[in-house]
Amino acid sequence: MSTIYIDKELCKGCAVCVSFCPLKLINMSDHDVNASGYAIAEMNSDSCTACAICAMMCPDSAITVVKEDKK
Amino acid sequence: MSTIYIDKELCKGCAVCVSFCPLKLINMSDHDVNASGYAIAEMNSDSCTACAICAMMCPDSAITVVKEDKK
Amino acid sequence: MSVVYKKSKMLTNVPLNYCPGCTHGIVHKLVAETLEEINAEGNVIGIAPVGCAVFAYDFFNCDMQQVAHGRAPACATGIKRCNPDKIVFAYQGDGDIASIGTAEIVHAAARGENFTVVFINNAIYGMTGGQMAPTTLVGQKTTTSPFGRGKMQGNPIKLTEMLATLDGPSYLARVSVSDPANVRKAKKAIKKAFENQVNGKGFSMVEVLSTCPTNWHMTPVQALDFVKNEMTKVFPLGVYKDC
Amino acid sequence: MSVVYKKSKMLTNVPLNYCPGCTHGIVHKLVAETLEEINAEGNVIGIAPVGCAVFAYDFFNCDMQQVAHGRAPACATGIKRCNPDKIVFAYQGDGDIASIGTAEIVHAAARGENFTVVFINNAIYGMTGGQMAPTTLVGQKTTTSPFGRGKMQGNPIKLTEMLATLDGPSYLARVSVSDPANVRKAKKAIKKAFENQVNGKGFSMVEVLSTCPTNWHMTPVQALDFVKNEMTKVFPLGVYKDC
Amino acid sequence: MDKSIIIAGFGGQGILSLGQMIAYGAIHSNKEVSWLPSYGPEMRGGTSNCSVVISEKPIASPVISSPDCLIAMNKPSMTKFLYSVKKGGLVLVNQSIINDEVARDDVDVIYVDTSNIAEEAGNLKTANIVMLGVLVGKTNIFTKESIENVIGEVFATKPKVIPCNITAFNMGYEIGVKNR
Amino acid sequence: MDKSIIIAGFGGQGILSLGQMIAYGAIHSNKEVSWLPSYGPEMRGGTSNCSVVISEKPIASPVISSPDCLIAMNKPSMTKFLYSVKKGGLVLVNQSIINDEVARDDVDVIYVDTSNIAEEAGNLKTANIVMLGVLVGKTNIFTKESIENVIGEVFATKPKVIPCNITAFNMGYEIGVKNR
Amino acid sequence: MKVLMKGNEAIAEAAVRAGCRAFFGYPITPQNEIPEYFSRRMPEVGGVFVQAESEVSAINMVYGAAGSGARVMTSSSSPGISLKQEGISYICAAELPCVIVNMVRGGPGLGGILPAQSDYFQAVKGGGHGDYRMLVYGPSTVQEAVDIMYEAFDKADKYRIPVMILGDGVLGQIMEAIELPEMVDIQTIPKKEWATDGTGVGESRRVINTLKIKPEVLEEVNNRLADKYKSLSKHEVRYEQYRTEDAEIIFVAYGTVARISKSAVDTLRDKGIKAGLFRPITLYPFPSDPLLSLSKLRSSKKFLAIELSMGQMVEDVRLAVNGNKPVDFFGKVGGIIITPDDIVNYVIKEK
Amino acid sequence: MKVLMKGNEAIAEAAVRAGCRAFFGYPITPQNEIPEYFSRRMPEVGGVFVQAESEVSAINMVYGAAGSGARVMTSSSSPGISLKQEGISYICAAELPCVIVNMVRGGPGLGGILPAQSDYFQAVKGGGHGDYRMLVYGPSTVQEAVDIMYEAFDKADKYRIPVMILGDGVLGQIMEAIELPEMVDIQTIPKKEWATDGTGVGESRRVINTLKIKPEVLEEVNNRLADKYKSLSKHEVRYEQYRTEDAEIIFVAYGTVARISKSAVDTLRDKGIKAGLFRPITLYPFPSDPLLSLSKLRSSKKFLAIELSMGQMVEDVRLAVNGNKPVDFFGKVGGIIITPDDIVNYVIKEK
């Protein structure tokens, strides 16, 4: 199963990933704030295709994308 | 009779007028030197047409062109 | 499981200090990824401008110089002439490159200096708090054009078009990072600009239309839309020179 | 008897101190005659550059300022903004306008400042004894390009073409004074550049291909031929902007 | 005697304007005052603070090494400034986002749940005014009456928000008085 | 004793190189020497001059207020420098273009028709070398023998012109000797 | 009633009220509020605001405007002021009146943006080339800055000299309650006959020029400038003394540091130490004579120059005191502001 | 055998022999022979010559080149050096080694092109912003200029500091017979580990940076610089004394003026007046201690600073002498060179 990992401390809560994920799999947390005080983005699904669009658009390189290897 | 007057002290002997007078009426003096040491240009004819080309090309505004008024 | 995308190793571990959603960060990534792809690690000298990207000296994982406002092309000339085998790049903002540093970029381009310039056009002075830039759009409000950029403040300068009149440059392009498709194109252009240097082709510059959500008083996503809908009208994307 | 041609009253009685045959003198005349024809006497502020024409403050029969090397367009901006009803012109050499003063001319043009610039392109630094200028031709020998301008010294900058990419300027033309026909055209262009100012049309500049017999090591007449045969090849004459 | 106050928090919390309102209030009470912000790029997305000094006579130093009072609107500010507060000084803590207790017992502390009170006053943005109220209620640094002038001046261009700001101030003021 | 010489004339008269040749000659005679040109835009089409100081010991001042010797190649130079020459000093006058007599009787004057002599020597451009010859012949400022070295050095890239220059020098030298 | 204003904005408003109708500048922290204020304010009064392409350009716009008779100013901070050095030298040579504000920040290089006083030498000795001086003020409160700005344009016109206001980040950023002076009626400002206003022809031509190719002429210019500077020293020196009459240790400090030093004087007096403060208000001309007099008092034992620098003004203090008493130096540089306690502790430690 | 060389060309050749392989400059009289010489010479030794678009650009090319480890220099004259002030401040802040030649001409403004010494303050006090210094030499003969140039690059590298050679038109234009030093083998020049030569990654990354946004860091930088300047004062002071042992009147002069003053000393001695000359060779660090010692001699009655300026170095003389003896000033400015007779007459008149 492919997914993304968001580095909580790198994320600045800009919501750019949220806006560009073609499947709208990311949302802004309404409770989670990091040490710098930013409300952060979180992954909310398991249907990620590892298209990496979110990561490519993330200005802070906060997103790592992993893909399930084909067997 | 039209003619030109060359201000001896303004002339720097560059020979530009000599080169551009369509009738080749001007020449460089081989004896006359002005206070700055320049060999100067002189008018050598009375067939000037007052075309003012020499004056227009003279970088030092040394040439005044006069024309005989038509009667 | 394999990693499809992660932070480039040509970026350091230091978190970027740009405002949330500022696309300086995207461009940093593209430059870093390019350096990685052309195997430049351990062979690069970068130049940080005066502007929001001044801190770039903390972010790129290579030797870095920070130079006076607008003078990056002069600095790069000094470096590259003395180190012709190294990859040298300057990263500059619009105020830096197209205002105070106009003479430096024009002449580096005219000389055809063999380095790469990445020019971030965000139509504003970000670092100093939102003053008018040479690229500010007509009508755009800034702290020094409070009634909108008007007649007496002149028209935006199109630096890329201007440099395209010179014989020196080898590659000049304008790209944007307003959406994934454009980010991909931007990456290609930046890569080409670096490859040109490797191949000794001379001066290459990529202008990137970029955002400043903070001083535009927009959300990051609104700002990306503004780039797409407004900025590209005034600053058409494309390759302006390639030889 | 009537006088067909005499020294313009917009020139003072001070003899010009240019070298014999230097066409700075011709251009001075054209500017002076234009000022006379547009009845600007008593309403003009001129700016002398740093370069051979620095002494222009002694030659033009109007109020004059002499300003730092390359900064005439900035100075003119200061004057004209504070004196919008006066005719303001800057007279600059190629080193002055296209090297050290690149930023100033680009931005005055971009702002569309309502003054007139006369730009003397003689492809060399005359005043300082013949060093390479930004407009020096490829292959041309100067005291700082002793083996001829080569690859590492870049290509000549075509300032007029460069400024034509900007929205600000209203009139941009390149003329020459290599022969009577061209002098007449030059006069027309200069006159237009001043009339534009009178009509509030904004920035106008005329580039004049000019000679430097002394530092080109030619006779004045040879130098005029060089302009005609060599310089105009690299710097094509014409109107580059007119709106 | 001089009164020195440091106000600190996140960029968006109205730190600088809170300081300015204190300054205006002082002027309305015919006192001398200085207001000095932190400035520069570090404000970008980060913290913000300002120093206010109020005095009967011309202010010598606008720079505060140890304030009489600290208004801490977020945690980093608390950490940064707490130990500089004078012995016996006052610390106002924005309880809404600072969970910890103040680790000093030689200062007077008031915990204020600014967000809740502001919401009650009808506008979440009045959290800073709540703190102003607390400060004035506690210290009488300027008279309650002049607040209308101050708020009127600051919000001259947005008269609509004046009433809820005054409510917020009053609610804070009560807390201040209670903690005298 | 120091020997100070001012050489002055039009731009094209080889003023600076005449000065340099004197300087080279002095070095060949193991003396200290300084050569200082006038410089700047006034050289443009105008006059040119240089100051040469020769001494047994290191030269303190390369600037000459009153020279021991003036070589005046044109009239304006004569006017400019004549009265600065030391009493009892030497003035070499380029008679070819200076018609006037020297209006001082407390200096030693030699009139030299440089153009004619140079023409005789086979090259109009050697007028300055003629003057060099006169100077050396008159003052023995350096030995006649070293002139070959000097001219060889200066015209290293144009060996063809060396002979006529040496001829010109010798013709001048004779005049100098005659006027001792 | 007094108004609460930021130093930078108060300075800009004072300039407008003094008749300044042209501003040319370029953004740099910590003085951005000055150009920003003018960009809003100049249109209201029919004045000129231009954001120049650089500081180099800005100072040359000032040159042009001043040369043609305008009341004109520019402002910047340290690196930007360095770029203006050639232009300032030209302005002094051409004897043009204008006002230049430097809100000094920490240096050298890009440095920091916090307050500093490390451009003192540049301001008073002449950072550009040639022998020239400006009239330099170091105000220590917003009110004083406002009052000085208001006068600065008159002084500039009177002496045909650039006037520099040497402030720092604190002065620019602080808000204080101030009284603003009245708006000058610009019609009442005397016409400058020497200015190139465009009307010159023939005999009446005016030339603003700094090229003096003939050495005698250049010598004459420099002598005239020297006379002007002498006249400044005679008429324009300003300073404040605070509890110096019987002081044993006399602080010398200007600007923001002076007000901090004043606090320290009081604290030390409370502790029984006889401290006093000598505060130069004009940094050029430096108030050397009154300092010399103080150094001759029997009561004065030593001087302490206090600066946000590694020691610059201290040289002028030493030159004034001329060996009569020891002159020490206490300074910080980098943006950490000296506090009254720092000074008090230093004095007690050194005692 | 000695060769006859123009000062400007000799300086350029000495630089090449010292291992300088990069020159960036812009034309200006009276130093044009320097860039012109390099334009011919650099190709021969595989070095870099770039005629920059301006002095501002040239100094920033120097910054880049120096930062990446090159032996590099630039040269200019007064107005051009003013334009370099921001860059020089950056170079000092980044602690980069380089050599800068200023062939001073008359100022202020465009001024004249004849010799002057009126950029002394700019050179030694810091014309740019912030607390910084350069190592400044004022050679008085072509041979001395050559020797100093040759050493300058080593000093620059050793201290990571710009070295300025303060000459004037005479020094640049004069031809004298000189001995040229040997060509340094550039392989033997120590590698600069701190330089951004491009090999850095991760831990080994090198950063040339002058932004110190944290005040503590900026303070640290300034303290480190101050230590460096102290070390210069300890190790690099150079001066010459001429007949000062028993002198009653001691001239203090540098550069071209010093050799002229030396003539005057001899003439005065011949007339029975006990004159002597103290000649600073380093202008920063200024040789204050030896001057102080002279001022304490019973024999010395007074000092006379002689400069081609309105009086700049004289302040450093006064600071050194510290009131022990009177310090007078004699100067000319504008390009008219002081002659030995001028000095002699002045001394006799003032006696």
Ligand SMILES: Cc1ncc(C[n+]2csc(CCOP(=O)(O)OP(=O)(O)O)c2C)c(N)n1
């Ligand atoms: C000589 C000088 N002038 C001005 C400044 C102040 N300054 C810092 S950054 C900046 C402009 C930044 O704008 P831009 O280049 O567009 O970069 P951005 O911050 O928008 O990325 C200015 C004017 C300076 N540091 N140095």
Ligand SMILES: Cc1ncc(C[n+]2csc(CCOP(=O)(O)OP(=O)(O)O)c2C)c(N)n1
């Ligand atoms: C800041 C500065 N840099 C350099 C110079 C020296 N300088 C005087 S004129 C000149 C160039 C002149 O060339 P150009 O502008 O082409 O005019 P021209 O003499 O050819 O007419 C230079 C570099 C100067 N005076 N000021």
Ligand code: SF4
């Ligand atoms: S990788 Fe693609 S699908 Fe997965 S979260 Fe990111 S944008 Fe959405």
Ligand code: SF4
């Ligand atoms: S784009 Fe990056 S920084 Fe922005 S919200 Fe998403 S993960 Fe966070």
Ligand code: SF4
């Ligand atoms: S006016 Fe015409 S015809 Fe007469 S001399 Fe001049 S060029 Fe010749």
Ligand code: SF4
């Ligand atoms: S063109 Fe003018 S200056 Fe030249 S020779 Fe003719 S008259 Fe004389």
Ligand code: SF4
């Ligand atoms: S101020 Fe603008 S350009 Fe600078 S970091 Fe913030 S958003 Fe980006």
Ligand code: SF4
């Ligand atoms: S040097 Fe050249 S440009 Fe200058 S006056 Fe002489 S010929 Fe004309």
Ligand SMILES: [Mg+2]
């Ligand atoms: Mg920008």
Ligand SMILES: [Mg+2]
């Ligand atoms: Mg030219």
